[in-house]
Amino acid sequence: xxxxxxxxxxxxxxxxxxxxxxxxxxxxxxxxxxxxxxxxxxxxxxxxxxxxxxxxxxxxxxxxxxxxxxxxxxxxxxxxxxxxxxxxxxxxxxxxxxxxxxxxxxxxxxxxxxxxxxxxxxxxxxxxxxxxxxxxxxxxxxxxxxxxxxxxxxxxxxxxxxxxxxxxxxxxxxxxxxxxxxxxxxxxxxxxxxxxxxxxxxxxxxxxxxxxxxxxxxxxxxxxxxxxxxxxxxxxxxxxxxxxxxxxxxxxxxxxxxxxxxxxxxxxxxxxxxxxxxxxxxxxxxxxxxxxxxxxxxxxxxxxxxxxxxxxxxxxxxxxxxxxxxxxxxxxxxxxxxxxxxxxxxxxxxxxxxxxxxxxxxxxxx
Numbered sequence: 266x267x268x269x270x271x272x273x274x275x276x277x278x279x280x281x282x283x284x285x286x287x288x289x290x291x292x293x294x295x296x297x298x299x300x301x302x303x304x305x306x307x308x309x310x311x312x313x314x315x316x317x318x319x320x321x322x323x324x325x326x327x328x329x330x331x332x333x334x335x336x337x338x339x340x341x342x343x344x345x346x347x348x349x350x351x352x353x354x355x356x357x358x359x360x361x362x363x364x365x366x367x368x369x370x371x372x373x374x375x376x377x378x379x380x381x382x383x384x385x386x387x388x389x390x391x392x393x394x395x396x397x398x399x400x401x402x403x404x405x406x407x408x409x410x411x412x413x414x415x416x417x418x419x420x421x422x423x424x425x426x427x428x429x430x431x432x433x434x435x436x437x438x439x440x441x442x443x444x445x446x447x448x449x450x451x452x453x454x455x456x457x458x459x460x461x462x463x464x465x466x467x468x469x470x471x472x473x474x475x476x477x478x479x480x481x482x483x484x485x486x487x488x489x490x491x492x493x494x495x496x497x498x499x500x501x502x503x504x505x506x507x508x509x510x511x512x513x514x515x516x517x518x519x520x521x522x523x524x525x526x527x528x529x530x531x532x533x534x535x536x537x538x539x540x541x542x543x544x545x546x547x548x549x550x551x552x553x554x555x556x557x558x559x560x561x562x563x564x565x566x567x568x569x570x571x572x573x574x575x576x577x578x579x580x581x582x583x584x585x586x587x588x589x590x591x592x593x594x595x596x597x598x599x600x601x602x603x604x605x606x607x608x609x610x611x612x613x614x615x616x617x618x619x620x621x622x623x624x625x626x627x628x629x630x631x
Contacts, residue, residue, distance in 0.1 A: 281321045281393065281412040281435035285447050287368075288397060288409070288437070294328040295370045295399040305370045307331035307381075309348060310395055311355060311362040321393060321412075321433075325362050327351050338376045343384060352388070366393030372400065374413070379428050382415050391415075394430065410435045 287310065294306045311325040329348055333341035352364050367385050369378075378394065385392035391414055398409040413430035439447055483505065489495040 278319050279321060279414075279433050280319065281323060281395070281410075281433055282438045283323045283395065283410050283435055284325070285437060285439045285443050287323050287326045287395075290326045290328070291368060291370065291397040292399050298328070299370065303335065304333075305375075307343070307367060307369045309351070309364060310366050310368050310393065312365050313361065313363065314365040314389075314391070314393065321365065323365070323393070323395060325355070325359075326368060327355065333377065339380075341377055341381070343381065348388070364388045366395065368395040368397055370399045371396040371411070372398040374430060378430070379415060393433075395435075408435065408437060410437065 291306070291308065294308060298304070298306045306328065308326050308328040310323050311327075312321065312323040314321045329351070330344045331342065348364075355362060366389065367381070373396070382392055382394060394413040394415075396411040396413070398411075412433040412435040414433060415428055416431050417426045418429045419426045486495070486501075487505075490497060
């Protein structure tokens with residue numbers, strides 16, 4: 266199976282920011298058109314995708330008429346005139362929002378998405394595909410959005426190139442005005458009787474369930490690659506290797522260096538025995554215990570150093586503040602002394618004037 270070379274690196278640094286208003290519009294569109302059916306809703310997304318920025322902002326959207334055949338995915342209908350007329354009207358409202366792509370309710374990619382994406386190249390050079398999962402129970406417990414951009418995939422064996430979608434990370438970010446509206450909506454959805462602890466536990470449970478399902482997907486993918494049901498993708502394998510590198514090292518150093526001194530082995534064995542005696546639950550996996558201990562110590566060392574740096578900076582700020590206050594107090598004292606000297610001088614001058622005037626009056630009287 267030939268390996269593939271693509272221009273995925275051109276979009277590696279890109280990220281998509283989706284406004285909550287877009288999600289609400291897509292859900293409303295789905296409930297009006299395709300609820301309780303196998304159909305999907307399709308629409309246009311508006312925003313800013315300037316090439317000089319690494320962020321693609323999706324700020325608005327509108328629904329469009331769309332029909333497709335369930336049996337034959339190559340048969341579908343899209344109203345071009347409606348897209349052009351709606352785009353012209355949105356330009357009059359806000360000229361900064363440009364047509365940057367399209368969305369559908371997925372929840373996954375479909376066979377005719379590339380053809381629909383080619384149609385939108387009439388309006389923008391690199392249309393963005395935003396898939397929004399409108400189901401209330403998300404499969405992985407994560408974000409309900411997935412973003413894709415179509416690229417030309419060139420094979421290194423010299424065969425003809427193929428078009429494919431490249432996944433781009435997406436986040437949901439709201440402006441201040443939108444945050445207020447979202448908070449009001451969440452008040453109606455959330456259980457007011459539930460406390461903060463129950464909400465945190467529920468979020469943690471959903472995150473763990475999503476992580477478990479994603480790990481199962483990774484396992485299924487690797488099994489299919491081993492069984493040669495899927496071709497080897499070095500980009501995916503490289504990212505999986507990065508994930509595995511974040512895991513703690515479970516290999517015993519004594520196993521890697523069998524010629525190590527007996528003293529080191531005795532020390533390692535004694536430490537292991539102490540750990541096992543203190544916690545009998547770890548008897549089954551001492552290497553795992555040591556690995557997690559080393560990882561935890563490394564993280565605590567970073568926290569300790571950060572705390573020391575923060576404390577030293579705080580002491581420096583305190584000393585600088587005291588020096589500044591002392592300078593200000595000396596300056597104010599010097600100013601007060603100068604004012605007192607000037608007042609005394611003026612009093613003496615006025616007294617001399619009064620004495621001179623009295624002498625003149627006495628002379629006149631004589």
